[in-house]
Amino acid sequence: MVLCGIFFSLMSALIRIGSAELPATTMIVARNGLAFLCLAPFLLRRGLQVVRAQRPYFLMWLGAIQVLSNVGWFLALKVVPIADTTAISFLTTIITPVLAVFFLSEPPRPVRFVALAVGLLGALVIVRPGFQEISPEILMLLGNAVIYAGFALIIRSASRDHSSETIVFYTLASAVPLAGVIAIPDLGWPSSWGWGILVGIGVCAGLGQITATLGYASGETSLVMAFDFLKLPIAAAISVLILGEAPDRWTWIGAAIIFAAAWAMVRNETRTK
Numbered sequence: 649m650v651l652c653g654i655f656f657s658l659m660s661a662l663i664r665i666g667s668a669e670l671p672a673t674t675m676i677v678a679r680n681g682l683a684f685l686c687l688a689p690f691l692l693r694r695g696l697q698v699v700r701a702q703r704p705y706f707l708m709w710l711g712a713i714q715v716l717s718n719v720g721w722f723l724a725l726k727v728v729p730i731a732d733t734t735a736i737s738f739l740t741t742i743i744t745p746v747l748a749v750f751f752l753s754e755p756p757r758p759v760r761f762v763a764l765a766v767g768l769l770g771a772l773v774i775v776r777p778g779f780q781e782i783s784p785e786i787l788m789l790l791g792n793a794v795i796y797a798g799f800a801l802i803i804r805s806a807s808r809d810h811s812s813e814t815i816v817f818y819t820l821a822s823a824v825p826l827a828g829v830i831a832i833p834d835l836g837w838p839s840s841w842g843w844g845i846l847v848g849i850g851v852c853a854g855l856g857q858i859t860a861t862l863g864y865a866s867g868e869t870s871l872v873m874a875f876d877f878l879k880l881p882i883a884a885a886i887s888v889l890i891l892g893e894a895p896d897r898w899t900w901i902g903a904a905i906i907f908a909a910a911w912a913m914v915r916n917e918t919r920t921k
Contacts, residue, residue: 649863649875653882655856659849660730660883661890663722666845671834672722675849677827679718682850683857684820690858691817698817702809710806710815711822713799715830720792724785731895734883735774735903736789741910742767743797744804745917751801763913770905773898812861877907 659679666675691698701707724733742763748754775786806815838846863875880903887893 649859650878650882652856652859652863653876653879654886655852655859657730657734657879657883657886659852659856660725660733661886662845662848662852663725664730664891666842666849667722667726670838670842670845671831671836672719672726673827673831673834674836674838675722675846676715676718677824677831678846678850679722679853680715680820680823680827682847683854684824686851686854687816687820687857691813694813698811698813701814701818703806704818706802707806707810707815707818708822710799710802710819711824711826713795713802714819714823715826717792717795717799718827719830720788720795724788724792726785727783728785728789729893729895729899730887730891731880731884731893731899731903732774733789734880735895735899735906736771736786736793737796738877738880738903738906738910739767739771739790739793740796740800742906742913743793744800745913747794747797747801748804752805757917759913759916763909766909767906770902770907770909772902773905774902776898816857816861877911880907 663675721733742760745754745760746764749756749760771790775782803815880900884895887895
C-alpha cells in the first residue's frame with residue numbers, strides 16, 4: 649500500500665506537469681494503454697483463462713466508468729493541488745457502502761450514514777465554501793468520488809463470479825479503445841519530453857494497480873486502510889519535492905476527519921461481520 653501511494657502520487661505529479669503541453673485525453677490513453685501492457689504479465693499468469701467471463705458485457709461497463717473517472721481526475725489535476733485531490737478521493741470509501749444499501753440491497757446500518765455525514769463535513773473543511781471560490785475542478789473531484797464509488801459497486805458485484813485478474817483485464821481492455829476514441833480530436837505527435845511524461849504516467853498507473861491489488865488482497869480491510877491513508881503524506885511530500893506545492897492546514901484537518909469517519913465505519917462493519 650505504501651508503494652501504491654508512491655506510484656499513484658507520482659502519476660498525479662506527472663499529469664500535473666504534462667498538462668502544460670499534453671491534452672488530458674492523450675494522457676488518459678497512456679494511463680490505460682501503457683498500464684495494460686505493464687499489467688499483462690500479471691493478468692496472463694494463468695493463461696487465457698483470464699478472458700473467460702460469466703458476464704463480459706457487464707464487466708465492460710467498468711472500462712467506461714474508469715475513462716469517465718479519468719476525465720474528471722485529469723482535468724482537476726491541472727489546477728487542484730495533489731494533496732487536496734488525494735484527500736477528497738478518500739470520500740469514495742464512505743460513499744460506496746451507502747450506495748450499496750440502495751443498489752446491492754445491503755443492510756442500512758446507521759453507521760454508514762453517520763460516516764457519510766462526517767466525511768462530507770471533512771470535505772467542506774478542505775473546500776471551505778464562502779472562504780474561497782469553489783472551482784469547477786473541485787466539483788469534478790466531488791462528483792468523481794461518487795463515480796468511483798459506483799465503479800467499486802460494480803467490482804463488488806462482479807467479484808462474486810469473476811477473479812480479480814478477469815475484472816482488471818476487461819476493465820482495461822474496454823477502457824483503452826474508448827480512451828482512444830475520445831482522444832481523436834486532440835491527436836498530435838508529442839515532443840520527446842511529452843513522450844517521457846506519457847510513459848511515466850502509464851508505468852506508474854500499471855505499478856500502482858498491481859501494488860493496490862496485492863495490498864488489498866493481503867490483509868484485514870481496516871489494517872490495509874490505515875496504510876492507505878499514507879497516500880496523503882506521500883502525495884504531500886511528492887507535491888512539495890516535485891511541484892513546490894505544500895498543502896495547508898485545512899487540507900490536513902479535513903483529510904483527518906474523512907479518514908477517521910471511514911476508518912470507524914470499516915472497523916464497525918468488520919466487527920458486525
